[in-house]
Amino acid sequence: MMERNLPETSQNLLLVGGGHAHVFVLEAFARRPEPGLRLTLVTKDVLTPYSGMLPGHLAGLYERDAMHIDLERLVRESGATLVQDEAIGFDARNRQVRLRSGGEIAYDLLSIDIGITPDLSGIDGAADHALAVKPIGDLLEKWDRLVAAAAGPDGPRRVAIVGGGVAGICLAFAAASALRKVGGAGMQISVVSAGASPELNSGMQERIRQALKRRRIALYANAVAVGVDERGVTLADGSLVPADAVLVSTGAAAPPALNGSDLAKDERGFLAVGPSLQVLNDSSVFAAGDCATMMVSSRPKAGVFAVRQGPVLARNLRRALRGEPLEFYTPQHDHLILIGTGDGRAIGGRGRWLSFEGRWVWRWKDWLDRRFMRRFR
Ligand SMILES: Cc1cc2nc3c(=O)[nH]c(=O)nc-3n(C[C@H](O)[C@H](O)[C@H](O)COP(=O)(O)OP(=O)(O)OC[C@H]3O[C@@H](n4cnc5c(N)ncnc54)[C@H](O)[C@@H]3O)c2cc1C
Structure with missing residues (x-):
């Protein structure tokens, strides 16, 4: 031009x-x-x-x-x-x-x-007792401290993630890999999810449930977290998900x-x-x-x-x-979602019906992400 x-x-x-x-x-x-x-x-x-x-x-x-x-x-x-x-x-x-x-x-x-900014309202004690996943810069420091603590003999052995959206699920798989590496295979990881994320179609949800089981991550489904304290996560029905450390990846404010x-x-x-x-x-x-x-x-x-x-x-x-006329941005109706499961595999999907999984999905995701980063290097 x-x-x-x-x-x-x-x-x-x-x-x-x-x-x-x-x-x-x-x-x-x-x-x-x-x-x-x-x-x-x-x-x-x-x-x-x-x-x-x-x-x-x-x-x-x-x-x-x-x-x-x-x-x-x-x-x-x-x-x-x-x-x-x-x-x-x-x-x-x-x-x-x-x-x-x-x-x-x-x-x-x-x-x-x-x-x-993370929306911790509605979860009593979350601001004091939980790690919020945003801003990401702060999360990285907190994560390093959590991994270092998990490596010690008195460190956390039970970690709960509140939030069953894409970010929460990704965090759970990442936690299983990183924390079991330093803290041993006995490290318990749980996900507390109030409801299925509308972003994930039913095929993806089923694949995620199977992958969580495979990776020995406990899923508390339809469980609404209302409080976090030193004992763990309190649910709306009064029960407790025991945890020594809690990450919150729920709403955005x-x-x-x-x-x-x-x-x-x-x-x-x-x-x-x-x-x-x-x-x-x-x-x-x-x-x-x-x-x-x-x-x-x-x-x-x-x-x-x-x-x-x-x-x-x-x-x-x-x-x-x-001073020229502006163009309009029309967002795509749905978008590709790729979730690494931390065991060399990934789950993918798009729209209402498409879902898939495998080692090739992880290799594809890795290629896409590295290509994105190369652009800015
Ligand atoms: C664990 C996790 C996994 C995720 N995985 C995915 C995924 O696989 N795919 C996906 O699409 N999304 C994912 N997300 C969501 C994704 O991170 C956000 O949607 C994305 O970061 C939003 O980009 P952004 O440009 O709006 O803001 P951000 O990426 O949050 O960037 C904001 C920037 O602004 C700066 N800033 C903030 N406040 C101020 C201020 N007041 N003044 C000056 N600077 C400021 C910050 O330092 C930062 O650099 C994930 C999120 C989490 C937590």
Whole structure:
């Protein structure tokens, strides 16, 4: 395609959060810089974990480097400025973002990709006694401590995971691999699941049940966790799932940084975006990934959608800077789900009917994930 001679822009494009969608934006501006553009990334963490490889890393199959994208390098290559800080407020009226360290950053165009915060409400004591799986950076440190403790003679021997969604199931398989390796085959792993995840079709659910059995992971199905304390997980029927350590991978809540801003939100406080990924009430603000809800075609909060939004977001930010018409993002109706079972196999599926399993599925998943990561190296 022929490049037109466009006037140099003298605008500030501010990216907040180094999530899955923003790595595509940085990559796009590194490949094709926009003359005169001042590009800034504000992010809490300079290494962004790739969710597809997270369970494999927790299971001990991938080194930490292999599943992280180096934002510092992407920022350097795109000629951007890196501000390692946390956005704590969005002042849309004055086009400013407030930072944890004090001060504000002004923008002409803003894009937000800051993920979620765990929703521990409804589970008494979870904030004090359980490990939340988000943010992932914190989870990795907590996981290292858990694995180190499990290696000791007095360490945890019973670990429960609350949440039977894709992330919870992935965590259970990873826990069985990593913790039994250091703590011995007697390590008990349990999953507490309130109900089948709508993302998983019945074929996948059956395969997961069989794989959990094969890997000696106890499944408490239709079990609603209402409390966590030093004894384990208390269920709504009053029974106890005994555990020395508990991980919670249940609902997602909107990041607190969004509270108090005038930006349009859905009923749960996530940014409400239209098909162009612009926030509904402010055309100078875009949002993608888990922190945003697509109001006309809402999809589950999963990394795969943040990844798919990335290239569209990059093109739309460039178009917005140039004053060109924006393109629409239409999310796919369903998406491929691949779950490693930690024994050299994986379970896969898509939509309402398709499900499959085997060693070849793990090899395929591994190839897809490594290919994704190569793109950002
Ligand atoms: C155990 C586990 C397994 C999973 N497996 C899968 C899977 O197989 N497939 C799948 O599709 N999804 C999976 N997910 C879900 C996936 O992790 C998320 O959907 C995905 O990370 C969302 O990407 P994101 O870009 O919205 O945000 P994130 O990846 O969470 O990135 C947010 C970024 O913003 C930064 N940030 C946050 N707040 C601020 C702030 N206030 N200011 C500045 N920076 C900030 C963070 O440091 C981070 O870099 C899994 C999740 C877990 C926990």
